[in-house]
Amino acid sequence: MKQDILESYNRIFPYIHKTPVITSKTIDKMAGANLYFKCENFQKMGAFKMRGATNAILQLTAEQKQKGIVTHSSGNFAQALALAAKNLGVKAYIVMPSNAPEVKKSAVRGYGGEITECEPTLEARETTATKIQQEKGATFIHPFNDFNVILGNASAGKELLEKHTDLDLIIAPVGGGGLISGTALSAIAFGNNCKVIGAEPFAVDDAYRSMESGKIEQNTATDTIADGLKTSLGDITFNLINNHVEKIIRVSEEEIVSAMRLIWERMKIIVEPSSAVALAAVLNSKAEFTNKKVGVILSGGNVDLKKLPFK
Amino acid sequence: MKQDILESYNRIFPYIHKTPVITSKTIDKMAGANLYFKCENFQKMGAFKMRGATNAILQLTAEQKQKGIVTHSSGNFAQALALAAKNLGVKAYIVMPSNAPEVKKSAVRGYGGEITECEPTLEARETTATKIQQEKGATFIHPFNDFNVILGNASAGKELLEKHTDLDLIIAPVGGGGLISGTALSAIAFGNNCKVIGAEPFAVDDAYRSMESGKIEQNTATDTIADGLKTSLGDITFNLINNHVEKIIRVSEEEIVSAMRLIWERMKIIVEPSSAVALAAVLNSKAEFTNKKVGVILSGGNVDLKKLPFK
Numbered sequence: 001m002k003q004d005i006l007e008s009y010n011r012i013f014p015y016i017h018k019t020p021v022i023t024s025k026t027i028d029k030m031a032g033a034n035l036y037f038k039c040e041n042f043q044k045m046g047a048f049k050m051r052g053a054t055n056a057i058l059q060l061t062a063e064q065k066q067k068g069i070v071t072h073s074s075g076n077f078a079q080a081l082a083l084a085a086k087n088l089g090v091k092a093y094i095v096m097p098s099n100a101p102e103v104k105k106s107a108v109r110g111y112g113g114e115i116t117e118c119e120p121t122l123e124a125r126e127t128t129a130t131k132i133q134q135e136k137g138a139t140f141i142h143p144f145n146d147f148n149v150i151l152g153n154a155s156a157g158k159e160l161l162e163k164h165t166d167l168d169l170i171i172a173p174v175g176g177g178g179l180i181s182g183t184a185l186s187a188i189a190f191g192n193n194c195k196v197i198g199a200e201p202f203a204v205d206d207a208y209r210s211m212e213s214g215k216i217e218q219n220t221a222t223d224t225i226a227d228g229l230k231t232s233l234g235d236i237t238f239n240l241i242n243n244h245v246e247k248i249i250r251v252s253e254e255e256i257v258s259a260m261r262l263i264w265e266r267m268k269i270i271v272e273p274s275s276a277v278a279l280a281a282v283l284n285s286k287a288e289f290t291n292k293k294v295g296v297i298l299s300g301g302n303v304d305l306k307k308l309p310f311k
Numbered sequence: 312m313k314q315d316i317l318e319s320y321n322r323i324f325p326y327i328h329k330t331p332v333i334t335s336k337t338i339d340k341m342a343g344a345n346l347y348f349k350c351e352n353f354q355k356m357g358a359f360k361m362r363g364a365t366n367a368i369l370q371l372t373a374e375q376k377q378k379g380i381v382t383h384s385s386g387n388f389a390q391a392l393a394l395a396a397k398n399l400g401v402k403a404y405i406v407m408p409s410n411a412p413e414v415k416k417s418a419v420r421g422y423g424g425e426i427t428e429c430e431p432t433l434e435a436r437e438t439t440a441t442k443i444q445q446e447k448g449a450t451f452i453h454p455f456n457d458f459n460v461i462l463g464n465a466s467a468g469k470e471l472l473e474k475h476t477d478l479d480l481i482i483a484p485v486g487g488g489g490l491i492s493g494t495a496l497s498a499i500a501f502g503n504n505c506k507v508i509g510a511e512p513f514a515v516d517d518a519y520r521s522m523e524s525g526k527i528e529q530n531t532a533t534d535t536i537a538d539g540l541k542t543s544l545g546d547i548t549f550n551l552i553n554n555h556v557e558k559i560i561r562v563s564e565e566e567i568v569s570a571m572r573l574i575w576e577r578m579k580i581i582v583e584p585s586s587a588v589a590l591a592a593v594l595n596s597k598a599e600f601t602n603k604k605v606g607v608i609l610s611g612g613n614v615d616l617k618k619l620p621f622k
Contacts, residue, residue, distance in 0.1 A: 305619070
């Protein structure tokens with residue numbers, strides 16, 4: 001596993017940023033712990049997804065690359081895959097729901113992705129992607145339930161643990177589980193008995209419930225400000241989380257906004273609500289982290305400045 | 312001069328952050344230049360003012376320190392002086408206009424500063440400060456028209472030029488002129504024929520007009536979003552600017568907001584409008600900077616998240 005992560009890292013290294021790790025005395029004091037924030041908000045295109053997308057494309061054969069790739073996503077992965085494909089000279093077909101925000105569509109187009117719009121249902125997204133696979137011979141790349149994507153994501157945890165070898169814990173947000181799965185693999189490979197904890201909004205606590213029930217649970221509602229975390233787990237990510245993640249901490253919407261405000265005001269950096277979920281969990285479950293060295297993965301920084309939650 | 316800056320730097324070093332310098336390929340492409348952003352928004356208390364305030368207090372005698380310091384300010388300098396004084400175990404009396412935002416007053420109080428409110432006129436501020444000087448024996452420290460404050464501010468330019476020795480230019484915003492004066496001194500001491508340019512809103516272009524007329528001009532209106540730049544120059548800063556600053560570039564309010572948005576969206580960092588003025592100037596006067604290596608001082612990151620200019 002360690003070898004797989006190292007090989008993925010060497011593969012993607014020329015195409016990604018080695019993001020900084022920053023600290024805040026004020027927030028440490030509030031948390032009663034030493035927090036090391038891994039700034040994937042500074043990653044290319046603004047989120048960790050660039051790592052997994054790049055690794056997945058680089059693992060394709062020359063023939064596959066020549067025919068292009070396809071995914072369906074309304075969020076950061078669509079942009080990441082489009083940009084990674086552009087960097088590697090590969091054609092990217094992106095299936096997006098017709099109600100996706102114009103700003104996200106134009107970002108994908110800006111990175112050279114070819115958008116096919118479909119009805120805003122999972123079924124329509126999958127059907128449309130399958131059709132493009134058949135017509136163009138393009139290879140489908142899943143946003144998170146893909147081992148190469150997970151291995152690419154693992155490089156964030158690897159960089160963090162190389163810089164801070166003695167972390168007791170790493171906490172990361174959980175949506176489809178691609179980031180936390182990669183983080184868990186890195187903690188095993190590069191950590192010194194480093195545990196991994198997930199953070200999730202109460203409103204979309206499918207990962208928490210999945211760990212409780214021992215099978216993949218779905219979200220019935222998706223009413224959270226953390227729009228990157230609405231997805232349910234896939235079979236690969238569920239298995240990795242179930243086996244290697246210590247626990248999932250859930251947070252309220254108020255706690256997310258309050259943690260996001262803290263990061264913006266005190267650290268002077270822009271993170272998206274999904275990233276703030278990890279700090280919110282540290283602050284609502286202090287006993288879990290007291291006096292520990294904790295890596296906090298800030299997953300991304302793509303926000304619509306016209307729609308901020310601060311009041 | 313070089314020796315003075317080095318001594319100031321060694322004096323304040325334990326009390327300030329050595330802030331990072333960051334770059335953005337996207338913004339470089341837009342500007343047609345290589346920009347090196349010196350991130351004083353990450354400075355302690357969120358602005359470069361921490362440097363000058365700390366240096367000024369450290370230059371006092373033991374007796375002066377024992378009696379405390381006083382200043383009048385409604386902005387970042389009030390907070391910087393309060394925090395610097397706290398760090399050094401010195402009492403800080405801060406005169407603030409009664410209409411200063413509550414958020415700024417509570418920040419000063421949070422840093423242990425003792426606030427005396429007065430009428431919101433320059434005369435009332437000066438009278439109140441003089442009264443405190445007389446009653447408490449406190450030493451008055453001017454926010455910018457003070458050579459020790461300027462020498463402290465110069466440490467930002469020193470750090471920048473140490474890291475990037477071959478800058479052709481440094482651009483910084485101009486309010487009272489304390490930052491650009493220090494930057495100009497650093498450019499002479501540590502630069503390799505490095506020129507310094509100032510940036511100022513059209514709405515408060517007193518420095519531009521002062522350089523034109525050869526004497527200190529005042530602002531009649533102060534209607535700009537860049538609230539740190541409303542002040543007019545002092546005699547010390549005017550002389551330094553007049554002798555050592557190449558020119559002042561003026562920018563519109565729209566250009567400020569647009570540059571601020573660019574920094575927030577592309578660099579994922581929070582800067583205040585006054586900081587964005589420097590990038591706005593680079594973008595509205597591209598010919599001046601084409602293919603050059605340009606240091607851009609991002610002066611601070613203190614904004615009210617409830618009152619953002621993005622539409």
